[in-house]
Amino acid sequence: MNWLLVVAGAAVGAPMRYLIDRAVQVRHESEFPWGTFVVNATGCLVLGAVTGAVSAGAESSRLQLLLGTGLCGALTTYSTFSYESLRLAERGRQFLAVANTAGSLLVGLGAAVLGTALAECLLG
Numbered sequence: 001m002n003w004l005l006v007v008a009g010a011a012v013g014a015p016m017r018y019l020i021d022r023a024v025q026v027r028h029e030s031e032f033p034w035g036t037f038v039v040n041a042t043g044c045l046v047l048g049a050v051t052g053a054v055s056a057g058a059e060s061s062r063l064q065l066l067l068g069t070g071l072c073g074a075l076t077t078y079s080t081f082s083y084e085s086l087r088l089a090e091r092g093r094q095f096l097a098v099a100n101t102a103g104s105l106l107v108g109l110g111a112a113v114l115g116t117a118l119a120e121c122l123l124g
Contacts, residue, residue: 010073012071013071014074016074017075020038021036032088036077037104039076042111047076048118050115051068053119085101
């Protein structure tokens with residue numbers, strides 16, 4: 001029955017990704033893919049927090065299936081991030097393509113580390 005937790009999380013995460021992406025992107029008149037950037041950073045933070053909570057023993061692995069694998073798996077999008085970076089480069093926007101790639105990796109890793117540390121600090 002673990003797969004139901006993943007499906008339930010993904011059923012919320014996928015539409016959430018679309019709605020957040022549109023809400024953020026519509027507020028910026030930039031070619032930079034802010035919607036995807038925000039969605040991925042948020043997902044990394046949530047996944048880090050869930051992982052930290054489970055590592056600290058404050059939550060069960062079932063929560064990790066629901067929120068980590070299901071919600072965050074559907075919320076975040078590596079394929080869209082890659083596609084948007086490629087499209088920026090193809091349009092001659094190399095600086096934005098590199099900024100999106102490097103920024104997404106650095107912010108994503110930082111958000112995951114921060115989420116883990118916060119959860120372990122607060123719950124551990």
